[in-house]
Amino acid sequence: MLAGPAPAAGLHRRRRGTGPHGGRGRVTTEPFEHPGLLYRGSADYLAATTTFVRDALEAGRPVLVAVPAANLDLLRGALVDDGWRITFADMAVAGRNPGRILPRVLLDFAGRHRGYRAAIIGEPVWAARTPLELDACAIHEALINAVFAGRDATILCPYAVSTLRPAAILNAWRTHPQILDGGVLRRSTSYVDPLTTADDLDVPLPPVPEYAKERVVDDRADLPRLRAFVRQAAGTMLSPDRLDDLVMAANELVTNTLRHTRGGGRIAVWPESGVLVCQVDDAGPSPGPLAGRVPLPPDDTGGRGLLLVNDLCDLVRLHRHPAGTSVRVHVAT
Template sequence: MTPFDHPGLLYRDEDEFLSETVPFVRSAITAGDPVLVALPGQNLDLLRGALDGAAAGHVDFADLTVSGRNPGRIIPGLLLRYAAAHPGRRVSFVGEPVWPGRTTVEYPACAAHEALINTVFAGHDAQILCAYDTALLATSAIADAWRTHPVMIDDGVRVPSPAYGDPVATAGCFNVPLPQPPAEAEFLTYRLIGDLPAVRALVRRCAEPLLSADRLAETILAAHELAANTIRHTSGPGRITVWTEPGLFACQVDDSGHITDPLAGRVPPDPLQPSGRGLLLVNQICDLVRIYTGPAGTSIRTHVESSDGPRPGR
């Protein structure tokens, strides 16, 4: 089996982006690999247009600003699902999860995702090329790319990364406290199963003016699942805080529990396991999931964007 390969690509302009991604895709097609290109919109169109019709017909495309809007959704919802759909074959991916326009609230989840890819796909027959726009991203994001990729492609040269280390430890560096909710946010303390209707009612009342009926139902389900996890797994009360920002509904659940598995919510559990799917469901529903586990417990913040809200990215 060919070893798992996870290079980071540093590019400065469109020509440099295409000079690496097009040969990568063509080589995978020639080798008979299934190929998934998951990029933010502009680069998705750019790479698709650079491939001739015959080559493009052998590639699956996904707009990462939609399917990967939540970084926690990319591993289970894109990468593992695509690999599972092609058993016994080497799979190839082109991605750009850290695109210009990601917010400071989103970024730690993006960087942790990039580190954890190495753990999830260790031993898999796969290659994942991750692009980084050095002209528009912060220098700290480029430095983190060197930490989260075993090898880097810089100025067309492939080199081992001297900053790469244990991926779980690196992901832990992005376990950072969440920004404080705004002063005007509403909150509710809950402890018992009988408190869950009040949790759902709070989310419904605050999110209903912003979200479509379908997204509202999903958002209520996500909040219910997070609150139910508090009741199942901790002995103390939980607190749910909700508020709106331009174009999105935000929800934060705080409790005394500790999430010790860095892959929680990113890898589907064994089908015979009766639990462990709550965070996976929340990741699939929400447009952002940030988790911080500290000495006092765990805080989980979710964002759900309105259909007409801003969608950062290109």
């Protein structure tokens, strides 16, 4: 039996007013709670996060700490006496691709602890993230609210005010119903329906560069040639295993295109700093913002393509536009 809607672990703080940003009304996800944490320095970070964890442990709740390595080390050290009761994960590894965090980190942990109110610290945003990654993180944070609505869980998401871009902090207010800042828990008036927010955050992708290698794919018989094209375009920039990941991801994306459109699509491959990029464009219908982010039932034999692509790639950005859909993936070189 699921526990009742208890207050969020570690969030027994003085509440005062609302956030500083105007919005379009209040949307509830109860009993699920998804506060953001604005912190300034290590002491501020540890004060809030260790209280959250210890309150959860005292209440008998399963705890997951999924944060970047530096903060992971801080929390391991501060919680050394309780470490055996906590699941730790390096978010820069498990959540390198923000599209993988919901199915493989958050839902996986909550699913393995059914019957208990999960307490999770999830920090998907850090200063080294690229602008394209930050866009993906903001969409991820919005979609957490849609996927976990009604679930018995609390997910606390820290944001480093002193090192993050101002846009990342503004998006924290947009994607979290409440924000904990300086010990005060405030309701965010920027928070609205999460699917509306995810749609607003679906900004156009940067244009495909002129130097990209491109190919039209309009027939299933082209799939072997497609795979050969991706291998040739990648050259020696990827290790054999990572090249296999990119080829499999491209094959899944183009297979989806051929399955759901009449006119086929176009694939482009090109290098950028530290990554090899592949983009598939088609005129087909949008698969929806949650595609590839929620595991399917075992008896569902279709619709796993984007889930697999999220598993294989270091970044996946899906953009819906009037002419169709574009999916861009990155694999680190």
